[in-house]
Amino acid sequence: MNAVINEQSLESYMCQLGAQAKAAAAQLAVADPASKNNALLAIAEELLAQRDALKSANEKDLAQGKEDGLDDAMLDRLTLGDKGIDGMVEGLRQVAALPDPVGEITDMDYRPSGIQVGKMRVPLGVIGIIYESRPNVTIDAASLCLKSGNATILRGGKEALYSNQAISACIHNGLKAVGLPPESVQVINTTDRAAVGLLLTMSDTVDVIIPRGGKGLIERVSKESTIPVIKHLDGICHVYIDDQANLDKAFDIALNAKTRRYGVCNAMETLLIAEAVASEILPKLASAYREKGVELRGCEKCRVIDADILPASEEDWSTEYLAPILSIKIVDDMPQAVQHINHYGSHHTDSLVSENFTRAREFMTTVDSSSVMINASTAFADGFEYGLGAEIGISTDKIHARGPVGLKGLTSQKYVVFGDGHIRS
Amino acid sequence: MNAVINEQSLESYMCQLGAQAKAAAAQLAVADPASKNNALLAIAEELLAQRDALKSANEKDLAQGKEDGLDDAMLDRLTLGDKGIDGMVEGLRQVAALPDPVGEITDMDYRPSGIQVGKMRVPLGVIGIIYESRPNVTIDAASLCLKSGNATILRGGKEALYSNQAISACIHNGLKAVGLPPESVQVINTTDRAAVGLLLTMSDTVDVIIPRGGKGLIERVSKESTIPVIKHLDGICHVYIDDQANLDKAFDIALNAKTRRYGVCNAMETLLIAEAVASEILPKLASAYREKGVELRGCEKCRVIDADILPASEEDWSTEYLAPILSIKIVDDMPQAVQHINHYGSHHTDSLVSENFTRAREFMTTVDSSSVMINASTAFADGFEYGLGAEIGISTDKIHARGPVGLKGLTSQKYVVFGDGHIRS
Numbered sequence: 001m002n003a004v005i006n007e008q009s010l011e012s013y014m015c016q017l018g019a020q021a022k023a024a025a026a027q028l029a030v031a032d033p034a035s036k037n038n039a040l041l042a043i044a045e046e047l048l049a050q051r052d053a054l055k056s057a058n059e060k061d062l063a064q065g066k067e068d069g070l071d072d073a074m075l076d077r078l079t080l081g082d083k084g085i086d087g088m089v090e091g092l093r094q095v096a097a098l099p100d101p102v103g104e105i106t107d108m109d110y111r112p113s114g115i116q117v118g119k120m121r122v123p124l125g126v127i128g129i130i131y132e133s134r135p136n137v138t139i140d141a142a143s144l145c146l147k148s149g150n151a152t153i154l155r156g157g158k159e160a161l162y163s164n165q166a167i168s169a170c171i172h173n174g175l176k177a178v179g180l181p182p183e184s185v186q187v188i189n190t191t192d193r194a195a196v197g198l199l200l201t202m203s204d205t206v207d208v209i210i211p212r213g214g215k216g217l218i219e220r221v222s223k224e225s226t227i228p229v230i231k232h233l234d235g236i237c238h239v240y241i242d243d244q245a246n247l248d249k250a251f252d253i254a255l256n257a258k259t260r261r262y263g264v265c266n267a268m269e270t271l272l273i274a275e276a277v278a279s280e281i282l283p284k285l286a287s288a289y290r291e292k293g294v295e296l297r298g299c300e301k302c303r304v305i306d307a308d309i310l311p312a313s314e315e316d317w318s319t320e321y322l323a324p325i326l327s328i329k330i331v332d333d334m335p336q337a338v339q340h341i342n343h344y345g346s347h348h349t350d351s352l353v354s355e356n357f358t359r360a361r362e363f364m365t366t367v368d369s370s371s372v373m374i375n376a377s378t379a380f381a382d383g384f385e386y387g388l389g390a391e392i393g394i395s396t397d398k399i400h401a402r403g404p405v406g407l408k409g410l411t412s413q414k415y416v417v418f419g420d421g422h423i424r425s
Numbered sequence: 426m427n428a429v430i431n432e433q434s435l436e437s438y439m440c441q442l443g444a445q446a447k448a449a450a451a452q453l454a455v456a457d458p459a460s461k462n463n464a465l466l467a468i469a470e471e472l473l474a475q476r477d478a479l480k481s482a483n484e485k486d487l488a489q490g491k492e493d494g495l496d497d498a499m500l501d502r503l504t505l506g507d508k509g510i511d512g513m514v515e516g517l518r519q520v521a522a523l524p525d526p527v528g529e530i531t532d533m534d535y536r537p538s539g540i541q542v543g544k545m546r547v548p549l550g551v552i553g554i555i556y557e558s559r560p561n562v563t564i565d566a567a568s569l570c571l572k573s574g575n576a577t578i579l580r581g582g583k584e585a586l587y588s589n590q591a592i593s594a595c596i597h598n599g600l601k602a603v604g605l606p607p608e609s610v611q612v613i614n615t616t617d618r619a620a621v622g623l624l625l626t627m628s629d630t631v632d633v634i635i636p637r638g639g640k641g642l643i644e645r646v647s648k649e650s651t652i653p654v655i656k657h658l659d660g661i662c663h664v665y666i667d668d669q670a671n672l673d674k675a676f677d678i679a680l681n682a683k684t685r686r687y688g689v690c691n692a693m694e695t696l697l698i699a700e701a702v703a704s705e706i707l708p709k710l711a712s713a714y715r716e717k718g719v720e721l722r723g724c725e726k727c728r729v730i731d732a733d734i735l736p737a738s739e740e741d742w743s744t745e746y747l748a749p750i751l752s753i754k755i756v757d758d759m760p761q762a763v764q765h766i767n768h769y770g771s772h773h774t775d776s777l778v779s780e781n782f783t784r785a786r787e788f789m790t791t792v793d794s795s796s797v798m799i800n801a802s803t804a805f806a807d808g809f810e811y812g813l814g815a816e817i818g819i820s821t822d823k824i825h826a827r828g829p830v831g832l833k834g835l836t837s838q839k840y841v842v843f844g845d846g847h848i849r850s
Contacts, residue, residue, distance in 0.1 A: 026767075030790055103790070109812060115801050117811045120789065124823050207823060228653060228824040249846030256848035342451075351842075364545065364841055365455055365528070376540050376844030385849065386542045386840065387534060398549050398632060398837035399653040400825040412823035415811065416789055417776075419801030421674030423681035424810065 010190065014198040017153055018205030020183035021126040025151035028184050029123045033100035035178050040096040040143055043174030044089045047139070050170050051085055057166035058135065065159050077133045080163055088139040088167075091390070095143040098389040101407040102149045105416060115422050119413040123149030125207035127410065128199050129392075130155045130221060132213035135163035141212070142171055142185045144392050148410040151184050153206065155199060158191035165189065200225040208400075212393055230405060232370075232396040234320040235265030235348040237378040240337040240363075242354035243274035247281050249375055250353040254285055256377040257351065259292045263322045265394060266349050266381040270317060270327045272337045278330045279305055294324045301330040317344040334359050338366050345369065347396045349381040370396050370403040435615065439623040442578055443630030445608035446551040450576035452606050454548045458525035460603050465521040465568055468599030469514045472564075475595050476510055482591035483560065490584050502558045505588055513564040513592075516815070520568040523814040526832040527574045530841065540847050544838040548574030550632035552835065553624050554817075555580045555646060557638035560588035566637070567596055567610045569817050573835040576609050578631065580624060583616035590614065625650040633825075637818055655830060657795075657821040659745040660690030660773040662803040665762040665788075667779035668701035674800055675702075675778040679710055681802040682776065684717045688747045690819060691774050691806040695742060695752045697762045703755045704730055719749045726755040742769040759784050763791050770794065772821045774806035795821050795828040 028036075047054065058080040065075055101121050108118030127150045131137045138156055145152040156164040168187035175182045188195050200209060200221060209229045211221040218231050239257050241250040257268035273282060278301070286306050289296055296302075297312040309328065316327040317340070331337045334352075341350050351373035352363040360374045371381045381404065383391025388406025395401045401409035453461075472479065483505040490500055526546050533543030552575045556562045563581055570577040581589040593612035600607045613620050625634060625646060634654045636646040643656050664682050666675040682693035698707060703726065711731050714721055721727075722741050723734040734753065741752040742765070756762045759777075766775050776798035777788040785799045796806045806829065808816025813831025820826045826834035 026793075029793070111810060111812055113805065113810060115805055115810070117805075120797075122793075122823075223651075226648075228822075246846065252846055252848050260849055353846075368451075368454070368547075369839065371840040371842060372545075373842040374844065375846055376842050377848045379849035380538065380540055380542075380842055380844075380847070381840075385536060385538060385540070387536055397653075398547075402837050403840040412827050414794065415796040415806075415828040417796060417798040417801050417805055419799065419805075421671065421677055421778075421800055422805070423677050423802045424685055424804035 010192055010194055011198060013190070014195060014202065017186050017188065018126070018202045021151040021153050021186060022205045024181040024183040025123065025125045027181050028146070028149045028151055029102070029125075031149065031180060033102075035180060036100065036147055036149070037096040038178040039146060039175050039180050040092045042177040043139075043143075043171050044092040046170040046174045047085055047089050047092075047167070050166065051082070054080060054085055054163070054166050054170070057162040060162040061135075061160055068159075070159065074133060074159070078135070078159055078163075080135050084136055088136050091140060092143050095147050095390055098147065098407060100147065101411050113422060113424065114419070116418040118416050120416045121408070121411045122414050124410060124412055126151045126153065126205055128153045128155070128202075128206045128209045128227070130196060130199070130209065130211045130213070130217065131157065132217060133157040133159050135160040135167060137212060138164050138167045138187065139171075140390075141210075141392060144390060144407060144410060146184060148407045150410055153186050153188065153199060155188045155196060161191055197224060200227060203227050210392060228400065230393070230395050230397065230401055230409070232265065232348065232394045234346045235267070235394070236269050236318060236320050236344065236346040237266060237348050237381075238270050238272055238341045238345055238350045239268050239378065240272040240331075240334065240341070240350070240352050241274060241277060241281060242334055242352060242356065242359060243276035244356040244359065245274075245277065245353040246355055247277065250281060251284060251288070253351065253353055253375070253377045255288050257379055258289065258294060258326050259324075260377070260379045262324050265320075266378050267322070268326070268378050269319065269321055270329065270344070272340060273328065273330050274334070274337075275301065275330050275332055278302075282306060282328070289326060292324070294326050296326055296328060298328040299330055302328050320346070334363065338363065342366075342368050348394065349373065349378045351376060351378050370394065435617055435619055436623060438615070439620060439627065442611050442613065443551070443627045446576040446578050446611060447630045449606040449608040450548065450550045453571070453574045453576055453609050454527070454550075456574065456605060460605060461525070461572055461574070462521040463603040464571060464600050464605050465517045467602040468564075468568075468596050469517040471595040471599045471602075472510055472514050472517075472592070475591065476507070479505060479510055479588070479591050479595070482587040485587040486585055493584075495584060499558060499584070503560070503584055503588075505560050509561055513561050516565060517568050520572050520815055523572065523832060525572065526836050538847060538849065539844070541843040543841050545841045546833070546836050547839050549835060549837055551576045551578065551630055553578045553580070553627075553631045553634045553652070555621060555624070555634065555636045555638070555642065556582065557642060558582040558584050560585040560592060562637060563589050563592045563612065564596075565815075566635075566817060569815060569832060569835060571609060573832045575835055578611050578613065578624060580613045580621055586616055622649060625652060628652050635817060653825065655818070655820050655822065655826055655834070657690065657773065657819045659771045660692070660819070661694050661743060661745050661769065661771040662691060662773055662806075663695050663697055663762075663766045663770055663775045664693050664803065665697040665756075665759065665766070665775070665777050666699060666702060666706060667759055667777060667781065667784060668699035669781040669784065670699075670702065670778040671780055672702065672706050675706055676709060676713070678776065678778055678800070678802045680713050682804055683714065683719060683751050684749075685802070685804045687749050690745075691803050692747070693751070693803050694744065694746055695754065695769070697765060698753065698755050699759070699762075700726065700755050700757055703727070707731060707753070714751060717749070719751050721751055721753060723753040724755055727753050745771070759788065763788065767791075767793050773819065774798065774803045776801060776803050795819065
């Protein structure tokens with residue numbers, strides 16, 4: 001599998017991928033919507049046709065993974081069964097059905113000089129994506145980049161090498177079938193970790209890097225990359241129950257935000273409650289959480305109300321559990337809640353439950369997060385729920401894209417100016 | 426002037442500036458439009474009141490500059506006379522009159538779940554700006570950042586230290602007069618070059634870096650910064666005169682794009698002409714350019730038409746002259762022109778002159794530049810002309826902001842979600 005690397009140095013291999021991607025990007029940028037959509041559908045057909053080959057490649061990875069002592073959770077993420085293949089096919093068809101972001105012209109205004117000035121949406125160019133074990137990310141990432149007119153260089157987890165190469169073959173066949181360059185999507189064909197370091201500094205050919213995975217991966221990428229990175233670090237999301245909250249809504253939202261799914265970045269990790277309503281709402285919530293098996297860790301004031309809540313440490317306030325654990329803090333008022341959120345949070349998603357208009361307006365303004373919600377569960381922070389169609393990740397940066405990143409987040413804009421022989425005086 | 430640095434290490438001084446800027450940014454982000462505008466107007470009044478102090482500080486810089494052997498062009502850029510002070514005052518008043526970008530909520534849509542999702546415009550946070558000799562940049566940059574709710578750390582040219590400190594005092598007095606934190610705008614009070622290196626790596630407190638100046642400065646900043654950079658490198662702008670151009674329009678545009686001003690980034694540096702019309706248009710243009718004192722350097726085909734055109738070297742095609750020099754190339758057709766532009770250009774601004782609709786559409790799509798124009802002079806590539814009100818620079822990057830960067834380019838967006846107790850199923 002790594003044969004290609006034995007024949008040439010890793011550096012020249014990576015340079016070649018970069019140059020090929022750049023050339024493909026120029027073609028993709030002007031490809032019409034139909035050919036990109038046809039490519040997505042052709043890739044889907046190819047995945048269905050190659051179902052057996054995909055499963056046997058995946059079995060090789062699984063066998064190797066077992067030998068290497070991967071734990072059950074890792075092996076589960078690595079597994080690509082019929083359900084996983086059907087999911088990839090369905091994802092490709094959904095992306096094909098989305099509106100094409102490229103070429104959209106907006107804000108076309110007449111200026112006093114007589115020229116017309118507008119903005120046209122264009123692809124970013126070449127996107128490098130670095131991810132971990134799940135092989136279906138190969139299709140997710142490739143399809144969003146292809147639809148948005150970008151070439152991609154993909155670097156998956158080493159555990160998934162055979163699966164990713166099998167998926168890559170399907171992608172290439174699909175691209176070829178519709179006459180788009182197969183180099184539009186290239187999966188790095190080596191497990192050498194040095195390839196990542198090279199990818200992160202190929203600023204001549206790569207326009208943006210998107211890491212998808214755990215905190216360690218994302219921190220390494222952010223630190224080493226000389227190319228702009230679209231990333232999110234962690235999701236320490238809060239719900240604050242105000243003393244003017246409707247407590248029925250508060251109960252539903254606080255329960256949903258924590259227990260809908262535990263291992264997702266939009267799950268609530270810390271619940272903040274105004275002191276005035278804590279003795280009424282906390283016991284009801286605590287019993288509902290316990291019924292679901294959620295471990296509760298709280299401040300001293302929480303433990304006065306419910307002695308079975310474990311004491312929270314300072315570290316709890318800045319921990320993303322991704323597990324059935326919740327930290328709870330009783331605060332004096334909303335300013336104290338906002339201060340806690342901006343200090344301990346990760347600027348991902350935070351929600352206020354309150355019927356008070358002025359507080360809603362203030363929370364929306366003062367909470368510095370990529371999604372700020374009023375009377376809604378943090379679980380809604382998601383590309384599908386926001387109407388983006390699909391997402392490549394959720395950005396907690398402020399530069400370029402923030403919040404769920406969909407097709408538009410993978411594009412840029414250029415100005416277009418129309419005149420009739422206009423010159424500037 | 427450097428006293429502060431003698432008392433503490435440069436590193437702790439820079440850290441302190443960063444921490445102060447971050448604290449100020451949190452206040453500025455929620456400041457209402459009136460207080461920001463009042464601050465801009467108060468700074469303008471302060472500049473007028475301190476006219477004599479500003480001029481005498483500037484004279485100190487000029488005296489030092491002469492002693493250090495600065496050339497006349499440098500001394501000219503450094504000079505801050507009555508006209509320069511009046512220009513800064515006028516600039517502040519214009520920025521105060523612009524609409525406030527912060528807090529704008531757009532795209533507020535109902536989603537099938539019943540939640541409402543929109544985007545709210547918010548400041549970036551802390552912006553570091555590194556620039557060269559012109560002291561009026563201190564006011565330009567500070568006013569745009571202040572209006573967009575961002576704190577700034579400014580690092581001006583060492584030649585302008587006294588002038589910048591005098592301007593900084595006016596800014597602080599203006600901010601204090603309206604009750605905004607004076608640390609909203611901080612001018613680095615040392616000429617130590619190491620301060621720039623520190624600023625470029627203060628990713629905990631600085632959100633974005635904007636270099637303004639020559640290519641050397643911008644390349645150094647791009648290379649060293651671990652913080653996102655909004656920059657433009659150079660402006661190698663083209664006009665292509667198509668064989669289906671209206672040659673009267675072509676003449677006016679080609680003349681205006683080169684000769685309106687020579688030292689600006691939106692000036693045309695290379696003129697491309699379709700072979701079919703070259704013998705008709707080139708002699709007229711060549712004579713008009715010569716009348717204006719423009720030196721012409723052309724390809725072999727140009728020199729067949731006009732033997733007085735100097736031969737262009739390969740290097741000419743990728744040179745930003747910023748001077749009355751023009752390179753001219755005769756091409757077969759539009760695809761060859763587009764290929765030349767994308768290969769040799771700097772992705773700044775390029776214009777097609779043609780009456781043909783299909784070619785206009787193709788040029789707009791295939792030219793990969795921050796501004797693509799049809800039948801208009803490249804001289805229009807400018808924040809004022811585009812209706813942005815003012816600009817901090819012109820970005821040739823694709824990430825975050827592209828083309829002229831105005832107030833919106835200095836902001837980000839966050840998602841806002843309104844519900845009525847909504848939970849996700």
